[in-house]
Amino acid sequence: MKQNKKVPCVECNSCSCYIKLACNQEELNHIDEKKISSTYVKGQQIIFEGEVVKGLFFIREGKVKVVSTGLNNRTQIVRLAKSGGIIGHRGYGSQKYPVGAIAMEKSEICFLNNDELKTLHTNNSQFTYQLMICYSEELRKSESKIKYMAQMNVTEKVADSLLYVAQYFGVEDQKAVIIDIDITRQDIADLAGINKEQLSRVLSDFKKDNILTVTENKFIITDISYLQKLKTPFN
Amino acid sequence: MKQNKKVPCVECNSCSCYIKLACNQEELNHIDEKKISSTYVKGQQIIFEGEVVKGLFFIREGKVKVVSTGLNNRTQIVRLAKSGGIIGHRGYGSQKYPVGAIAMEKSEICFLNNDELKTLHTNNSQFTYQLMICYSEELRKSESKIKYMAQMNVTEKVADSLLYVAQYFGVEDQKAVIIDIDITRQDIADLAGINKEQLSRVLSDFKKDNILTVTENKFIITDISYLQKLKTPFN
DNA sequence: CGTGCTTTTGAATAGTATCAAGGCCGGTGG
DNA sequence: CCACCGGCCTTGATACTATTCAAAAGCACG
Numbered sequence: 001m002k003q004n005k006k007v008p009c010v011e012c013n014s015c016s017c018y019i020k021l022a023c024n025q026e027e028l029n030h031i032d033e034k035k036i037s038s039t040y041v042k043g044q045q046i047i048f049e050g051e052v053v054k055g056l057f058f059i060r061e062g063k064v065k066v067v068s069t070g071l072n073n074r075t076q077i078v079r080l081a082k083s084g085g086i087i088g089h090r091g092y093g094s095q096k097y098p099v100g101a102i103a104m105e106k107s108e109i110c111f112l113n114n115d116e117l118k119t120l121h122t123n124n125s126q127f128t129y130q131l132m133i134c135y136s137e138e139l140r141k142s143e144s145k146i147k148y149m150a151q152m153n154v155t156e157k158v159a160d161s162l163l164y165v166a167q168y169f170g171v172e173d174q175k176a177v178i179i180d181i182d183i184t185r186q187d188i189a190d191l192a193g194i195n196k197e198q199l200s201r202v203l204s205d206f207k208k209d210n211i212l213t214v215t216e217n218k219f220i221i222t223d224i225s226y227l228q229k230l231k232t233p234f235n
Numbered sequence: 236m237k238q239n240k241k242v243p244c245v246e247c248n249s250c251s252c253y254i255k256l257a258c259n260q261e262e263l264n265h266i267d268e269k270k271i272s273s274t275y276v277k278g279q280q281i282i283f284e285g286e287v288v289k290g291l292f293f294i295r296e297g298k299v300k301v302v303s304t305g306l307n308n309r310t311q312i313v314r315l316a317k318s319g320g321i322i323g324h325r326g327y328g329s330q331k332y333p334v335g336a337i338a339m340e341k342s343e344i345c346f347l348n349n350d351e352l353k354t355l356h357t358n359n360s361q362f363t364y365q366l367m368i369c370y371s372e373e374l375r376k377s378e379s380k381i382k383y384m385a386q387m388n389v390t391e392k393v394a395d396s397l398l399y400v401a402q403y404f405g406v407e408d409q410k411a412v413i414i415d416i417d418i419t420r421q422d423i424a425d426l427a428g429i430n431k432e433q434l435s436r437v438l439s440d441f442k443k444d445n446i447l448t449v450t451e452n453k454f455i456i457t458d459i460s461y462l463q464k465l466k467t468p469f470n
Numbered sequence: 471c472g473t474g475c476t477t478t479t480g481a482a483t484a485g486t487a488t489c490a491a492g493g494c495c496g497g498t499g500g
Numbered sequence: 501c502c503a504c505c506g507g508c509c510t511t512g513a514t515a516c517t518a519t520t521c522a523a524a525a526g527c528a529c530g
Binding site (some may be wrong): 010064068070071072074075078079089090091092093094098099122123124125128129131132133135136137138140142143144145146147148149150151152156193194 | 303305306307309311313314324325326327328329333354356357358359360363364366367368369370371372373374375377378379380381382384385386387391428429440
Binding site (some may be wrong): 185186196200203 | 508509510511
């Protein structure tokens, strides 16, 4: 991790940052003094699973995967995050971070320590409220995923995961969606909760049926509606 | 739902209620005026999936299952809750309740509407903070479950689910744990994310191995440590 | 003592994971 | 420049696990 020159919050172009949304000028100035900004390279660990909770990380720019190690040291990708997102908030009310976070490409991350956050929570109810709503949304997504994990077959899981990745890192290009990140099959498999061989088989099927193409190791989804239908066959 | 005589918050013996933990006397008095208390019988629906979010439910006394309907109308039990717990908070920041809630036995539930909650959130940062921490914990549990759902086999899922039920509704009796609720096999299967036949098979195995006994339709876990080992074979 | 319910068990089938081999591709060094 | 190496990806065969369907057993209730 390389500590770099801070970008003041006002100049930061992340419009979905909870700090920027909830804080006034005075608070922002104070945060600018206290925050630590760092640059992480691709593949670098931002948070280590089991590490002591020291504060909250804000993604100013970049792409991050949140991972969790399970049985037989199998990795599960819990979620993805990008600019404007926060990581490390799962640690709230706990001593240790339950999940790790890894940069998927060069990322700039701002950090606020527990004391600063506590001050914010006491003085700025809007900030806490925003964060709470954020949790609520993540909880909904997470529980929805539990349900689908238990009920979907492998093909549906892959469809779901591709759509998920597209939602975070996808760029629309006419009717297609280009997944704008260097992601391995293992990553997608870890997100879907299946193994890489199965993933490969399903991807081959999708390629055969012209649902997606892979050029220069970038996925391009050409038939989104097909995947969406797979995901929710009964709604 | 039968609206019944209100128990004032001060007289309520739920010591883990977020309202009681965060509010002062004046606020409690106000809440006593505004809250609606109702009694639900066993099997009665407290929240309907997809219903418009009107507020938050506090379990004063009772046992509740939170359910979600998925593919092929299969039911997934998202979590269990008991006295002191809250339900309906998944609706925060959303128009409709993403999950339903059903009383598993006679339950007394207090309800606060959105307007009252909003007032609390603005005036009482402690309340919002407590609620946020609650979300954080649920999110951790939820994500942990995603991981295990993807990685555990049927036997491990059953062990995990039995332990989960025991954690909420279990009463220790010497070395054994009695699961103090009338719960169907289908419910446990829906919690584990498997089908009832599989559950039955695993339960038979457990009975054979003296891990648990069933008397008068009540489960008694006689060898907790065995289930715990199954759940986390590598820690 | 049926009747309708849940639970249990069995057998056939479908689905998934694992193991193994080979292909593809970029990087390295002769 | 090209052969070789190691990484990731793909594919096939096989073993294993889970689901489904069907039937019988157990149980509460009138």
